[in-house]
Amino acid sequence: MENVFADRISYVPRSFIREILKVTADPSIISFAGGLPNRDLFPLRELKAAANTVLDESGREALQYSSSEGDLELRNWIADRYKKKNKFTIHPKNILITSGSQQGLDLLGKTFLNEGDNVIIEEPGYLGAIQAFSLYKPTFFPISLDADGIKTDKLKQVLLNHDIKLFYCVPNFQNPSGISYSEKKRQEVAELLKEKNTILIEDDPYGELRFLGKDRTSFYNIIPNNTVLLGSFSKIVAPSFRIGWIVAKDEIMDKLIIAKQASDLHTNYFGQKIILQYMKDNDIDEHIDKIKKAYSGQRNAMVAAIQKHFPQGINYTEPEGGMFLWITLTEGLSALKLFEKAIRQKVAFVPGDPFYVDKKDVNTLRLNFSSVDEETIRIGIKKLGEVLKNY
């Protein structure tokens, strides 16, 4: 019955990571493959209190159908947070609550992409975005990253030669590379985009998790007319609620709400109410500081262990925040083959392949440091160093 399916579904890469996570479910394996926040840092007690407050104070409302836009008070909270943190003013009507940032990507694909439309994506790029957009059969233009963000000479050239509808980027502590755009790079990118019709999708799930250096300017600050901004509570509160949001101007928001309603009516409302209550009753900055302190220690442990145990000629990024670090092996080596060897030594990572739209058997790989404790990181990276030396 293969022919009964829509063409689009065959364009979506299977989730390689899902397959890998199955292999690494074995608890004897030290896994740097996941992309999970550290569950020990979830504010469990506080969320339990918040859930009880919601059910006591507005239980029947919290259990009923709700609006497609999302809870107004929660959208107000998000607007206030941007005002405080990023110094820009957003009206809550320009915020749409989504079922995680992943749904934000799907809604943007639905709203913007005709078959064959051109989409710039970072190389390596976020796998979830590649999957979400692939369903709408765009033409991808991957542009590689320097240590301070996307290669602007290449970006300029692509923008000059092609009509680009979307430019998707994760400017803070990118998944998978851990790279952040410098202020200079942000200004350059903004300069290239500001006269264009291209929409920049600024996906920022990790922006609050900066543990080194100073916060950078959001593209929404520089070129608000070209920018759609995505945010999420998954990394600063807890992911299981699947609550993220999109910031977009009126005419885009109109379409996004239509797409949202057709996609799932609205995001689970009980979860929205719990997260809001949690933030009303607690100091979110204090909680985020705790996460940043932990991740900073884990990141430092990983960088130190790499310096100590990895052979010469292997490059690694030094992220200033977020959850990931990116390894580039000596040219010609295969991260997939390394994975096979590593798994036999009970250590796992994600080979780079799924983060590329048109490259196979690459020499890059992603390491996650947020979900493994420092001691285990040292043991795991040492093991991986040995596998590398024997490769």
Add this chain to the structure above:
Amino acid sequence: MENVFADRISYVPRSFIREILKVTADPSIISFAGGLPNRDLFPLRELKAAANTVLDESGREALQYSSSEGDLELRNWIADRYKKKNKFTIHPKNILITSGSQQGLDLLGKTFLNEGDNVIIEEPGYLGAIQAFSLYKPTFFPISLDADGIKTDKLKQVLLNHDIKLFYCVPNFQNPSGISYSEKKRQEVAELLKEKNTILIEDDPYGELRFLGKDRTSFYNIIPNNTVLLGSFSKIVAPSFRIGWIVAKDEIMDKLIIAKQASDLHTNYFGQKIILQYMKDNDIDEHIDKIKKAYSGQRNAMVAAIQKHFPQGINYTEPEGGMFLWITLTEGLSALKLFEKAIRQKVAFVPGDPFYVDKKDVNTLRLNFSSVDEETIRIGIKKLGEVLKNY
């Protein structure tokens, strides 16, 4: 910037009901326009206990990312329920948890529909399905309903003359009409479909809410190879969690999981765990009986009031379950115009228009009886009867 959007988004009808619900938010209006379950029946105390148990017993797991397929124990519960209620055996691997049934419709559109593919839909048909499928730009073939289900002579003719990819139906207490397919009609439909490649989407959010007559055979019982079955906890527990499911055979499920992952990674997991815990700790049948008893009373109050207060020549359905009743005015009358008059008398309903793909200014309308108490139903229907008499 209109030209920057995808073509598909202009194919989706705006939600008329959203606009109507805004008008009817005025608390002085008696509204039969909503499609809400009765919030007084939500098992608030029990859900609170369940939420606390989940957080106490597996809190960190319940707050973490989870699998795209959905919680295995919940899928087992659903499979067991079908076995008990419908006498068919489903492997939990053939059940996918979705963010409400609405997402099930979107995932099916994503998975099956190329532009221009043919989709049979009931007339009147469920608005949410029209919206979800419209995004994938199919050609709709609306087929009208008799009191015992879809017109099979018309169905036969359409199946003979066209290659139909999907046939979407709500065979139990359809939204909007309240109509159910008779056993005979189900067998006839199954007979027409069984040699075809057409997929029947059996959307069954109300199936458990039968308060008159005997349960009918699911299409999944008769033609499992042609049927994809959708279910939901929204009407039997609470809608705010947005938890539904799709039952499909292996090769379809493979594609649906890819689409699911690209759409939102997974359905909110805390909500899944709460619903499961609630059902483990409570007698769901007892709870459903309570809902059925209440809705039966509300439905009877509405039918009695219609008989008493509506003028001659107005037809109404007599649903055996669910939440809706359907009115057909004398030919030539406009439900939209009636709506304008009714709203001035502080009573509201949904004019039929949004339930048709190719008709405007129809003489039909939907009344909801689940979210209005019996006394208010009597007052509201009496008012509506007066408006009708003056029309």
